[in-house]
Amino acid sequence: MNYICILNPKHTNILQSSRGSFTSRFGATVAVGGSVVGLGNIWRFPYIAGENGGAAFIVVYILMSLLIAVPIMLSELSIGRQVRLGLHGAMEKLAPGRPWKYTGTLGVATALVIVSFYCVVAGWALNFLGRSVVNDFAGQSPAEITGGLKLFIDSGWRPVVWMSVFLALTSGIVFFGVEKGIERFNKILMPLLALMLVGLGVNSLFLDGFREGITFVLKPDFSKIDGGVVFQALGQAFFSLSIGMGAMTVYGSYVKKHESLPRIAGTVAVSDVCIAILSGIAIFPAVFTFGINPTSGPELVFMTLPNIFQQMPGGYWISIAFFAILFMAAITSSVSLVEAIVVWLSEEFRMTRRRALALATGTVFALGSLCAVSQMEGSSLRVWGMDIFDLFDRASSTVMMPIGALLIVLFAGWAMDKAMLRAELTSEGRFARRLFVPLRFMIKWVCPVVIALLFLNQIGLI
Ligand code: PHE
Numbered sequence: 001m002n003y004i005c006i007l008n009p010k011h012t013n014i015l016q017s018s019r020g021s022f023t024s025r026f027g028a029t030v031a032v033g034g035s036v037v038g039l040g041n042i043w044r045f046p047y048i049a050g051e052n053g054g055a056a057f058i059v060v061y062i063l064m065s066l067l068i069a070v071p072i073m074l075s076e077l078s079i080g081r082q083v084r085l086g087l088h089g090a091m092e093k094l095a096p097g098r099p100w101k102y103t104g105t106l107g108v109a110t111a112l113v114i115v116s117f118y119c120v121v122a123g124w125a126l127n128f129l130g131r132s133v134v135n136d137f138a139g140q141s142p143a144e145i146t147g148g149l150k151l152f153i154d155s156g157w158r159p160v161v162w163m164s165v166f167l168a169l170t171s172g173i174v175f176f177g178v179e180k181g182i183e184r185f186n187k188i189l190m191p192l193l194a195l196m197l198v199g200l201g202v203n204s205l206f207l208d209g210f211r212e213g214i215t216f217v218l219k220p221d222f223s224k225i226d227g228g229v230v231f232q233a234l235g236q237a238f239f240s241l242s243i244g245m246g247a248m249t250v251y252g253s254y255v256k257k258h259e260s261l262p263r264i265a266g267t268v269a270v271s272d273v274c275i276a277i278l279s280g281i282a283i284f285p286a287v288f289t290f291g292i293n294p295t296s297g298p299e300l301v302f303m304t305l306p307n308i309f310q311q312m313p314g315g316y317w318i319s320i321a322f323f324a325i326l327f328m329a330a331i332t333s334s335v336s337l338v339e340a341i342v343v344w345l346s347e348e349f350r351m352t353r354r355r356a357l358a359l360a361t362g363t364v365f366a367l368g369s370l371c372a373v374s375q376m377e378g379s380s381l382r383v384w385g386m387d388i389f390d391l392f393d394r395a396s397s398t399v400m401m402p403i404g405a406l407l408i409v410l411f412a413g414w415a416m417d418k419a420m421l422r423a424e425l426t427s428e429g430r431f432a433r434r435l436f437v438p439l440r441f442m443i444k445w446v447c448p449v450v451i452a453l454l455f456l457n458q459i460g461l462i
Contacts, residue, residue: 025264028264032248038333048232056221066273070265071409074262076251076408084253087408100411106407114396115334115368116367116368120389122166123161123165124152126162127162137319140306156372170331175354185332198278203308207285207289209286210289214284244404258430260430370388409447
């Protein structure tokens with residue numbers, strides 16, 4: 001869930017003044033927490049963990065989230081709070097006339113790529129919500145559920161239709177500007193989601209595949225770790241924490257000067273990781289119970305969930321509630337991502353908001369359709385052995401966000417004034433004074449070196 005636009009300072013001020021939550025640390029934590037928890041935790045985390053061997057990947061993912069992603073998030077929050085602008089504007093203000101501001105442009109491109117495949121997955125969630133309501137999964141075997149999903153994807157047009165419905169709802173919300181109304185759900189939605197996952201986790205205890213599933217999630221086999229696994233873990237941490245594209249910069253611009261940024265970032269990162277792991281605990285015992293392959297890719301969670309709901313008491317209602325919450329989580333993200341593109345278009349090219357929205361929606365529709373259609377069996381819409389959906393999914397978290405994140409930490413560590421960074425990280429000497437030196441060391445050296453080394457390793461140079 002992500003509730004804010006990425007670049008427009010005027011818009012953020014409106015949101016800030018209308019949203020009382022930012023008056024306290026709790027409010028800021030809930031808002032940022034709401035932003036990072038979404039399809040990334042429930043849909044993407046299990047499938048990436050499944051592809052990368054489970055528990056060992058999860059250990060690396062936790063380390064990446066807490067040690068690498070948190071300092072990056074803090075850099076973004078600091079930059080945003082210092083000048084109270086989005087990434088593009090903030091970098092331009094702090095380093096006028098220098099090319100840093102293009103990090104903000106890259107952030108918008110990243111938003112476009114993400115929202116294109118995000119809408120497709122959200123379309124699946126919407127379709128599953130509809131099918132739950134009409135009790136379509138009733139009596140289906142795991143093989144039938146998997147087969148049904150394959151047929152749905154292979155039809156090509158049906159995912160496009162559901163994606164379009166989802167995109168239309170997103171654009172409608174952006175058009176009528178009712179984001180703020182939806183944002184209020186945040187405080188209810190997040191605990192509800194966590195509660196639901198805990199319930200599914202408890203239900204897992206009673207599944208035949210519990211032991212196997214829980215071993216997969218919790219018992220690491222470190223021999224499975226290589227550069228690729230670490231890189232995937234890094235990408236998942238970035239995607240799930242919405243960093244490396246400027247979203248957090250805008251959040252930073254909301255946070256009051258006397259709040260502690262490290263506390264906010266720490267709480268959010270720990271919650272995000274916990275929700276992802278809960279999702280893993282809910283999904284994997286079922287994966288093994290129903291004979292689903294953990295490396296099934298993006299379809300994994302959608303193949304698994306209907307089976308879980310079927311054997312649960314009250315499964316009909318739980319299924320509806322779950323997909324409804326997933327849909328809400330997705331739409332609040334896509335709204336913010338579309339909003340980011342709209343704002344950038346209208347500011348950079350002096351377009352009216354209406355035109356900008358039409359152009360953004362049209363572009364997302366075209367790219368999203370391409371993603372959906374490319375997943376059809378035998379489709380020739382493939383690049384480097386991947387369909388367009390996979391390409392966008394992989395490129396955003398393993399290329400675009402890491403590059404954005406690298407530029408952001410380099411900016412915060414090397415280009416931004418040290419006293420400014422200290423003022424932000426310690427809230428002008430109020431908190432975490434002793435953390436400043438190690439944090440700055442992480443930002444200046446460890447984060448850039450880790451990201452750069454992993455990149456070089458991936459392209460085969462080391
Ligand atoms: N972090 C969001 C999620 O987990 C996805 C997202 C990434 C949203 C980047 C906005 C920006 O679903």
